Structure formats: C-alpha cells, structure tokens
Amino acid sequence: xxxxxxxxxxxxxxxxxxxxxxxxxxxxxxxxxxxxxxxxxxxxxxxxxxxxxxxxxxxxxxxxxxxxxxxxxxxxxxxxxxxxxxxxxxxxxxx
Amino acid sequence: xxxxxxxxxxxxxxxxxxxxxxxxxxxxxxxxxxxxxxxxxxxxxxxxxxxxxxxxxxxxxxxxxxxxxxxxxxxxxxxxxxxxxxxxxxxxxxxxxxxxxxxxxxxxxxxxxxxxxxxxxxxxxxxxxxxxxxxxxxxxxxxxxxxxxxxxxxxxxxxxxxxxxxxxxxxxxxxxxxxxxxxxxxxxxxxxxxxxxxxxxxxxxxxxxxxxxxxxxxxxxxxxxxxxxxxxxxxxxxxxxxxxxxxxxxxxxxxxxxxxxxxxxxxxxxxxxxxxxxxxxxxxxxxxxxxxxxxxxxxxxxxxxxxxxxxxxxxxxxxxxxxxxxxxxxxxxxxxxxxxxxxxxxxxxxxxxxxxxxxxxxxxxxxxxxxxxxxxxxxxxxxxxxxxxxxxxxxxxxxxxxxxxxxxxxxxxxxxxxxxxxxxxxxxxxxxxxxxxxxxxxxxxxxxxxxxxxxxxxxxxxxxxxxxxxxxxxxxxxxxx
Numbered sequence: 001x002x003x004x005x006x007x008x009x010x011x012x013x014x015x016x017x018x019x020x021x022x023x024x025x026x027x028x029x030x031x032x033x034x035x036x037x038x039x040x041x042x043x044x045x046x047x048x049x050x051x052x053x054x055x056x057x058x059x060x061x062x063x064x065x066x067x068x069x070x071x072x073x074x075x076x077x078x079x080x081x082x083x084x085x086x087x088x089x090x091x092x093x094x095x
Numbered sequence: 096x097x098x099x100x101x102x103x104x105x106x107x108x109x110x111x112x113x114x115x116x117x118x119x120x121x122x123x124x125x126x127x128x129x130x131x132x133x134x135x136x137x138x139x140x141x142x143x144x145x146x147x148x149x150x151x152x153x154x155x156x157x158x159x160x161x162x163x164x165x166x167x168x169x170x171x172x173x174x175x176x177x178x179x180x181x182x183x184x185x186x187x188x189x190x191x192x193x194x195x196x197x198x199x200x201x202x203x204x205x206x207x208x209x210x211x212x213x214x215x216x217x218x219x220x221x222x223x224x225x226x227x228x229x230x231x232x233x234x235x236x237x238x239x240x241x242x243x244x245x246x247x248x249x250x251x252x253x254x255x256x257x258x259x260x261x262x263x264x265x266x267x268x269x270x271x272x273x274x275x276x277x278x279x280x281x282x283x284x285x286x287x288x289x290x291x292x293x294x295x296x297x298x299x300x301x302x303x304x305x306x307x308x309x310x311x312x313x314x315x316x317x318x319x320x321x322x323x324x325x326x327x328x329x330x331x332x333x334x335x336x337x338x339x340x341x342x343x344x345x346x347x348x349x350x351x352x353x354x355x356x357x358x359x360x361x362x363x364x365x366x367x368x369x370x371x372x373x374x375x376x377x378x379x380x381x382x383x384x385x386x387x388x389x390x391x392x393x394x395x396x397x398x399x400x401x402x403x404x405x406x407x408x409x410x411x412x413x414x415x416x417x418x419x420x421x422x423x424x425x426x427x428x429x430x431x432x433x434x435x436x437x438x439x440x441x442x443x444x445x446x447x448x449x450x451x452x453x454x455x456x457x458x459x460x461x462x463x464x465x466x467x468x469x470x471x472x473x474x475x476x477x478x479x480x481x482x483x484x485x486x487x488x489x490x491x492x493x494x495x496x497x498x499x500x501x502x503x504x505x506x507x508x509x510x511x512x513x514x515x516x517x518x519x520x521x522x523x524x525x526x527x528x529x530x531x532x533x534x535x536x537x538x539x540x541x542x543x544x545x546x547x548x549x550x551x552x553x554x555x556x557x558x559x560x561x562x563x564x565x566x567x568x569x570x571x572x573x574x575x576x
Contacts, residue, residue, distance in 0.1 A: 014364055016177050053170040053192070053369035060374040065112045065149035068119030071130040076137060086128040087236030090179040093226065 002032045096334065097298040100326055101306075102255035105290040106268055108247045108278040109222070110153045116221045116245035117144030117187065124284050128238040136242040138182035143372055146171075150245040151376065152386060153277035154194045154219050157247060159387045160271050161214050163198025167383070171219075171373040174365045179237050180224035188248075190367045193218035194376070195247075200271075201395070202263045203413060212264050213252030220246050247277070253292065253303065258322035262315050265289055266417070270394045274419045282313050289318055294339070295329050304329075305339040309346050309353055321346035325353050397422055405435040414443055420457045424464040431468020434475050441471060445488055462491045470498035483507050483559050509562045516553075516561055517569050523552045524573055534574055546570065 008027045012019045019027065073086060082089035115122055118135035134142040158165045172190040195217035203209050224239035249268060255261050269287060272278035279286050294306035309325060312318050324346070329339055344353040392400070394416050401412035401422075415425045421442065429438035446467065450457060462470075470487060473479050479487065479502060490501045502508055510516055524531055527549075534545050553566050 014175070014366065051191075054371070054374050056374060058374050059377040060146050062148035062151065063114075063119070063145040065114050065147050066119065067114045067121045069133045073127075073129045073132070076129065076132060082232075082234065084231050084236065086130070087227065087231065087238055088129070088179075089231055089234040090237055092228070092233060092235050093179055 003028050003035070098295045098326075098330055098333070099298045099300075100256055100258075100322075101253045101294050101296060101303055102257075102261050102322065103253035103292040104249075104251045104255065104261060104264065105292070106249040106251075106265065107222075107288045107290075108157075108249065108268070108272050108280075109286040110150050110245040110247055110277055111279055112147055112149045112153070112245055114147060115243040116147050116150050116219065117243050120243070122244050124286075126240055128236075129240060131240040132242065136239055138184070144187065144243075146373060146376070147245060150219060151194070153245075153275070154217065154247055155378070155383060155386045156275050156277055156390060157217060157249070157272065158195035158198065159390055160275060160393055161195075161198040161200050161217075161249075163214060163217070164196035165378065165383050166192055166194045166196055167378050167380075168192060169194040169219075169376045169378075171370040171376075172367045173370045174220075174367055176365060178223065178226075179235060180226045180239070180242070182224070182239065182242070186221060186223060187370055187373070188220035188367075189218035192375075200264065200267055202260065202267050204259060204263050207409065210254075210256075210260055212254045212260075215250045215252050217247050217249040220248055222246050247272075253294075258319045258326075261291065261322055262319050265318055266315060267394070270417055270419075274391060274393055276391075282315075285313060288313050291318065291322060291325070293322065293325050293329070295326065295333060304333075305341050307339065307341065307353075308343050310343055310356065312346050317346060317348055320348070320351060321353060324351055328353060405429065405439070407435070407439055411439050411443065415439060418457070424457050424460070424467075427464035428468040428471065431465055432471030432475060434471060437471050437474065438468070441467060445485060449488075449492055461494060462488065466491060466497060473498055473502060477509060477511060477562055477564070478502060479507055479509055480559070480561075480563055482554075483509070486559075507560060510557055510560050511562050511565060513565060513569065516557075516565055517573070519556050519561065520549075520553055520566065520570050520573055523549060523556060527552065531574065542574075546574070549574065 005021075005024050005028050008024045008031060009019065011031075012024070012027075077083045077086070077088070080088045109122075110116075112122060114120060115131075115133075115136065118133040120131045120133045120136055123131065135144055155165055169189060170192040171187050173185040174188045174190075175185040177184055193216040195214075197216065198214040200212050200214060201209050202212055222241050222244040224237055224242040227236040227238065229236070251264065255264060269280050269282075272287070273280040281287070289312045291309040291312060292306050293309065294304040296302065296304040307325065307329070309321050312321050325344070332339060340355075343356040345356045346353050397416040398409075398412040401407050401416055402409060405412075407415070414421075416422045424446075425438060425442045428442060429435040432438050446457070446460065446462070449462075450460060467488075470484060470491065473487075474481055474484050487498055487501050487507065490496070490505075491498060495501055496504070510519075530545075530548060534542060534549075537545060549570055550563070550566065553561055553570065554563075
C-alpha cells in the first residue's frame with residue numbers, strides 16, 4: 001500500500017505536526033513501507049483468534065473510590081507560561 | 096410530504112463517585128479552578144491512570160437496570176483529538192468492548208402507550224476540562240477540575256420517533272440513574288447532558304436520512320424544543336429539494352434555533368486504539384450477579400407495586416414513582432395518614448403546586464412527609480375538612496407549626512355537633528326564603544344542582560368549619576321539609 005503526500009499531510013495535521021514538503025515526501029516512503037509490512041501480516045489466517053488488546057496476561061487493578069490527592073494548584077500552575085485567576089491560559093480557541 | 100422523524104440519543108451521566116475515574120482527585124462541583132487536579136488529570140508525562148472500582152460497580156448496576164448484557168471483558172480505548180481542555184491529546188473511553196452491551200427500556204408515554212427503545216451500549220469514559228472563552232488578555236482560560244471525572248455514555252438505538260418520546264426516554268434514564276444513586280441527575284450543573292441525533296425520512300422509507308447531531312442539551316424542556324426546531328429546519332430544507340449536511344449543531348435556547356458548530360467529516364477521525372496504559376477489565380460472574388441481587392427497586396417496579404398495593408391508577412403510580420424522593424415522601428405520608436388515595440392526591444396536588452411555585456425539589460419541602468401525613472389524618476378523623484386543610488397546609492409551609500398547633504391556634508376544628516349544625520342550617524333557610532321556595536318547586540334531578548347554593552351558605556356561616564359529611568343529610572332533610 002502506498003500513501004500519497006496529501007495522506008501524509010493529513011496524518012501530520014491530525015497529530016498537529018508541521019511537515020515541510022521535503023519531509024512529507026520522505027515520510028510518504030517510510031510510512032508506506034510500514035504499511036506494506038502490515039499488509040504482509042494481514043495474509044495470516046486469524047480465523048477464531050480473539051483480538052489482543054494488551055500483551056500482558058493480567059487484568060486491570062482497581063482503586064478504592066477515595067480522595068487521596070490534595071490541592072497542588074500552585075505547583076502545577078508554576079509550570080505554565082501564562083496563568084490567571086487559577087486558570088491555565090492558552091491561545092484563544094473558539095470552536 | 097409526510098416525514099418520519101428518527102432520533103437516537105447519547106446521554107452522558109456523570110457518575111457520583113467521590114474521586115475521579117483515573118486519579119485520586121475529588122470530583123466536587125464548584126471548586127476553585129484547577130484545585131481538583133492531579134498529575135494524571137493534567138496529562139503529565141509518565142503519569143499513569145488507575146481505574147476507580149466504584150465507577151465500575153455503578154456502570155454494571157446501570158447495565159442490569161436496562162436489561163443489558165454486561166461486558167465481561169471490557170477494554171479502554173484512546174479517542175484522539177486536540178483541544179486545550181484535553182491535555183493528554185486523547186480521551187480515555189471505550190470502543191469495541193464497552194462495559195454495558197445491548198439492552199432496552201420500555202418507555203411509557205403520557206397517553207399511556209409504551210414504546211421500546213433499544214440501548215446500543217453504555218461505556219465508561221473520562222470527561223474533559225472546561226474552556227473559558229471570556230476575555231483573559233485575549234486568551235482562553237483552562238480549568239481542569241472536570242478532567243477525568245467519570246462519565247457513563249448511554250447510547251440509544253435510533254428507535255425514537257418524536258420529541259415527546261425523546262423526553263420520556265431521557266426522563267426515564269434520569270429516574271433510573273437517580274434511583275440507583277449512580278448520578279445526581281442535576282442537569283443544570285451538567286451532571287446529565289444529552290446529544291440528539293436526528294434525521295428525517297419520507298414515511299414508509301426504510302433507509303435513514305442524513306442526520307445532524309445537536310450537542311449538549313441540558314434540560315428536558317430544551318431537548319423537546321431543540322428537537323422541534325431541528326425538525327422544522329430539516330423539513331424546510333428537504334421540502335425545498337435541498338440536502339441535509341451531516342454536522343454537529345448547537346441549540347440556542349434564547350433564539351430557539353440550532354446552529355452549525357462544525358462539520359463532522361474532517362473532525363471525525365479519532366483514530367481509536369486500545370489504551371496501553373490500562374489493562375482489560377475482566378469481571379467474574381459472581382461479581383456481576385451480586386450487583387444484580389443488590390439493585391434497589393426501580394421506577395417501573397415501584398409504579399407497578401403502587402398500582403397493586405395501593406390501588407392507584409397507572410397514571411398516578413407513574414407520577415409518584417418518577418423520582419425516588421417523591422415516592423418515599425408519598426409512602427411516608429400515606430402510612431402516617433392511613434389513607435393512600437388522599438396522600439396521593441395531596442402529593443400530586445397541593446405539595447407539587449407549592450414546590451413548583453418555589454421551584455424546589457420535594458426533598459427541600461418545608462413540610463415533611465410525616466407532617467403532611469398528620470395533617471391528612473386530621474381530615475381522616477373529621478377534625479377538619481379538605482378545604483380547611485389547604486389553609487392549614489399553607490400555614491405549615493410558612494413554618495407556623497404543626498397541623499395540630501395551627502388547627503388549635505386558629506380555632507379551625509370542625510363543628511361536628513349536629514344540634515349546632517342544624518341550627519346553622521335553619522338560619523340559612525330562614526334567611527333565603529325565595530331560594531327555598533324555588534328549590535321546593537323544582538324537579539328532583541334539578542335539586543341536586545341547587546343544593547350547592549345552600550351548602551355554600553352553610554359553609555360561609557360556619558367559616559368553613561362545618562363537616563360537609565354531616566351537613567348534607569341535615570340540609571336535605573330540612574329543605575325537603
């Protein structure tokens with residue numbers, strides 16, 4: 001399976017990555033070869049095999065419903081470039 | 096053309112856990128911004144989620160309540176999208192293996208008909224934070240208190256055919272989750288939110304039309320109004336030969352219209368995949384069975400019991416069991432007063448009227464169920480009549496004391512002395528000779544109507560304190576001379 005350059009740009013956009021035209025050209029080939037490998041794997045007969053969601057043969061550990069964490073807002077906010085009234089500030093987004 | 100409306104609903108119910116779905120932060124509503132957050136909720140690198148046991152139990156309870164298959168193995172998946180109030184860049188949700196599989200609900204409508212709504216699935220997921228677009232130096236403020244709050248997303252089949260059915264279904268889900276105690280049901284605070292998927296098709300056509308999704312409608316009334324306005328919008332387009340664009344829309348209650356939010360085609364690429372940070376949840380049959388055995392009585396079961404145990408009508412039983420608080424209030428009042436019919440009428444009548452006037456819930460009523468029961472027992476034992484009881488109730492509502500105190504203080508005790516009543520009636524007859532003559536000259540079937548006049552006069556003379564049950568026979572005797 002081979003990707004077009006616009007497919008690569010779309011994937012990049014979904015991941016919010018900016019790619020130069022040259023990069024996109026390069027990734028077109030490298031990503032396509034990954035997909036080729038997947039295609040090859042798809043020829044394996046998986047009839048009756050349950051899809052695997054996790055390779056570990058373990059089940060999820062559960063937590064009691066108890067509040068264990070205290071307010072550490074000041075420490076968290078101190079990592080952010082801009083804050084106001086206890087809020088993180090980000091460039092304006094209106095959907 | 097005759098159009099058929101096809102509606103499917105997605106309801107997000109916030110689970111009433113103390114801590115978050117994947118962290119030990121509190122879930123309390125209205126906390127100062129970003130004070131209920133942890134490294135996990137902020138999406139800090141290396142922070143790992145740990146799943147809340149109680150959220151799992153609540154989801155399984157819901158599954159049982161809607162007759163659903165329980166997912167014995169369920170898997171968390173990542174739903175990937177970028178938005179500043181989702182710092183991880185993905186929402187942890189469920190896709191292929193939800194905790195609750197397909198089930199159904201039988202929804203009773205106001206006209207008594209029952210319609211079955213299929214439930215496709217209900218899955219656990221975390222909520223995102225909140226973006227505040229007010230002016231913060233021209234920027235957007237982010238509050239992550241809500242981030243990782245547990246949600247149960249309940250997805251219905253497209254089985255709903257009208258706004259009324261949609262509202263009845265949402266009310267039923269609301270009543271189930273509040274009965275189960277798994278969600279506080281507070282729609283104004285966003286504890287329950289509803290997305291409406293709606294399309295039209297020519298009546299008789301099998302194939303569905305193109306649908307739109309109205310996001311985040313947060314009251315029963317707005318659900319109904321949003322549906323009506325979207326039906327009208329789509330119908331106008333279709334009748335003009337146009338095409339519906341598949342998109343997300345927002346309902347604006349002030350203008351009573353929906354408007355476009357974003358078109359779905361390019362937004363819909365969520366690239367779900369199993370979350371590598373969380374292992375599959377595997378349930379044991381005994382765990383699932385124990386939860387089923389411990390379910391409380393649900394609204395439909397309660398309504399059925401009210402019908403059988405108290406001989407109430409289907410409608411009354413439905414109204415009284417619609418919320419657990421109202422059902423409990425009614426049952427206490429009925430027990431104390433020893434007259435279930437009277438208690439039912441009062442809870443649905445006076446009590447509801449006063450609650451509506453002040454826009455409060457029954458558990459905030461200034462008159463407790465016990466106090467109402469005592470008032471009603473004074474009607475039962477003929478201390479006061481129903482009309483006086485309404486005045487007493489109003490005084491009780493205003494905090495003037497118990498029924499007995501008010502009856503005593505205001506001298507409202509009914510006159511039950513037949514001699515005194517007879518004297519009063521004689522007085523009324525003497526004072527109204529013309530009406531008496533007219534009454535005696537009338538046909539017997541007309542007299543029934545005319546007796547109301549005399550009854551009114553007697554009540555006036557007694558200041559409402561005469562016992563109507565005693566007045567009627569004496570009045571009849573004296574009038575018929």
